[in-house]
Amino acid sequence: TIIRKLKEMILAFKIEFLFSKNEIITKYLNIIYFGDGSYGIGAAADNYFGKEPSELAPKEVALIIAMAKGPSYSPYNNERLALQRRNFVLSLMHKRNLITKKEYIKAFKAKIDVKPQRRDFFKLAPYFIEEIRKRISEDFGSEVLYGGGLKVYTTLDTDLQKLANKAVEMNLNEISDRNDYKPNSLKDMEDVEKEIEKNMILKGVVKDITENNVVVDLGKGFEGLIKTSKKEWTWGVDPEKHFKKGDDITVKYLWANYDKKIMGVVWEKRPFPQAALVAMNPNNGYVNALIGGSDYRETQFNRAVQSRLQIGSLVKPLYYTAAIDSRRFSMASTYVDSPFIWELPQQNPSSWKPRNYSKEFQGEMTLRNGLAKSINIVSAKLMRDIGPQTAVEYLHKLGI
Numbered sequence: 334t335i336i337r338k339l340k341e342m343i344l345a346f347k348i349e350f351l352f353s354k355n356e357i358i359t360k361y362l363n364i365i366y367f368g369d370g371s372y373g374i375g376a377a378a379d380n381y382f383g384k385e386p387s388e389l390a391p392k393e394v395a396l397i398i399a400m401a402k403g404p405s406y407s408p409y410n411n412e413r414l415a416l417q418r419r420n421f422v423l424s425l426m427h428k429r430n431l432i433t434k435k436e437y438i439k440a441f442k443a444k445i446d447v448k449p450q451r452r453d454f455f456k457l458a459p460y461f462i463e464e465i466r467k468r469i470s471e472d473f474g475s476e477v478l479y480g481g482g483l484k485v486y487t488t489l490d491t492d493l494q495k496l497a498n499k500a501v502e503m504n505l506n507e508i509s510d511r512n513d514y515k516p517n518s519l520k521d522m523e524d525v526e527k528e529i530e531k532n533m534i535l536k537g538v539v540k541d542i543t544e545n546n547v548v549v550d551l552g553k554g555f556e557g558l559i560k561t562s563k564k565e566w567t568w569g570v571d572p573e574k575h576f577k578k579g580d581d582i583t584v585k586y587l588w589a590n591y592d593k594k595i596m597g598v599v600w601e602k603r604p605f606p607q608a609a610l611v612a613m614n615p616n617n618g619y620v621n622a623l624i625g626g627s628d629y630r631e632t633q634f635n636r637a638v639q640s641r642l643q644i645g646s647l648v649k650p651l652y653y654t655a656a657i658d659s660r661r662f663s664m665a666s667t668y669v670d671s672p673f674i675w676e677l678p679q680q681n682p683s684s685w686k687p688r689n690y691s692k693e694f695q696g697e698m699t700l701r702n703g704l705a706k707s708i709n710i711v712s713a714k715l716m717r718d719i720g721p722q723t724a725v726e727y728l729h730k731l732g733i
Contacts, residue, residue: 364479367397368404370455370462373479381408381447391432392440395422396447409450411571414561416445458494460625460635461487488619493612497622501608505627508606516583516601519552526591534601539580547572549582549598557584557598609636646707648728653704653712655727656719664701668711670694675717687713 348357367377377397378386389397399418400406408415420441427437455462465487470478477483508514516536522528537549537557549557561572576582584598612622625635636642656662671694675685689709703711716724 362401364475365401366404367400368407369409369450372466376479380451383448390440391423391426391436392419392443395419395426395440396445398422408445408447412445413571413573419445454489454491457491457498458489458623459629460637461489461494461620461623463629463633464623464625464635464638488614488621490612490621494622497610497612497624501610501624501627505606505608512606514606519555522553525553525555526589529586529589531586531588533586535584535586535598537582537584537598539576539578539582541578542573542576547576547582547600549584551584551596551598555589555594555596557586557596559584559598559600607632607636609640609642611637646709646712649704649707649712651728651731651733652716652719652724653700655724656700656715658727659719659723661719662700662715664699664704666700667697668700668703668714669697670703670708670710671696673710673714675713685713 352360362374364373366372367374367380369380371377371380374386374397377400378384378389378393381397382389382393384393396408396415396419399415399422402418405411406415406418423432423437423440426432427434432440465485466478469483469485473481516534518536519525519529535551535557537551539547540550540556541548545561547559547561549559551557559572583601585601586596586598588597589595607627608624609626610622610624611620613620623637625637625639626632634640657664670689672686675687677683677685687709690707694710695706695708698706698708698711700711700715702708703715
């Protein structure tokens with residue numbers, strides 16, 4: 334927005350007034366992300382080479398600076414792309430007389446040689462790790478976070494996080510299949526220019542793979558170009574190895590040149606729905622696993638923490654607890670799972686007819702089974718009998 338741009342201009346003037354160019358670039362390089370969980374040039378030097386920044390050779394300096402453009406240039410993600418970018422940086426270093434011609438030729442011919450990739454918790458639990466980073470920054474400041482030499486201990490359970498990742502991926506794919514989420518086809522559009530919308534999902538066929546693009550046949554004479562230098566495409570894989578001509582591919586539409594019949598697109602790998610998951614130990618409240626979306630590389634919005642969603646069936650155990658505490662009910666108390674209408678004369682509409690998710694009824698059952706199976710009818714009847722106000726007051730007691 335215009336207001337945001339004006340704020341950025343004012344901030345830029347203030348920064349340039351308060352700091353020299355060297356101070357600005359130093360602060361910048363000490364906080365930006367260099368891939369593989371490394372924030373700041375010191376962490377990157379240690380992670381990739383096991384060295385201090387002052388100990389780096391020209392070829393190593395060039396590789397780290399190459400990754401400043403984006404973590405997609407990490408050699409762990411795409412060695413070919415990392416090598417190209419490193420050599421480009423080396424050429425700039427030589428042109429600016431930062432290294433001699435002999436050093437340039439030696440570094441240019443060298444292969445990429447980095448430490449074996451460490452156990453990457455950021456790939457395993459990116460939403461969890463990013464939430465920890467944000468909270469430390471908010472509580473202690475970025476100077477302490479990036480320069481304080483902190484050792485951070487968390488409640489992450491890696492085995493549980495792996496299971497959570499697999500479960501979310503499996504369920505998202507099942508939801509996609511069940512709801513028939515299909516990409517659009519240009520062939521089905523009478524007027525492409527009028528019907529297509531930004532971020533629309535399209536299907537196509539891989540036509541060619543060049544040094545800088547994956548060319549996609551989208552139909553009706555249109556070609557989609559996926560820039561292989563973009564993080565949205567690489568996704569940690571080498572496109573030349575991952576795809577071959579004739580492969581089906583799903584892409585997201587970004588822009589179009591209708592005269593040349595060219596569209597800018599990015600690879601759409603993930604399932605279309607989104608998800609969030611929090612696994613908490615009920616004995617101590619520790620968060621052992623957390624997922625904030627279908628893929629962190631596509632969206633960093635953490636739905637587990639930042640979204641404001643309906644609580645849904647998660648509220649059921651809480652007012653079941655209110656019912657048990659009233660001593661009028663026990664988990665052995667029974668209700669009949671059958672259709673009913675709850676009259677609400679003071680409300681508009683004045684009645685409510687609850688429905689089960691399965692749209693089926695199972696007859697008489699205990700509260701224990703009603704809660705275990707999350708039966709809406711049983712829960713609604715229990716809520717009616719204890720009174721909504723009692724349930725609300727109990728939630729307030731629990732800090733909700």
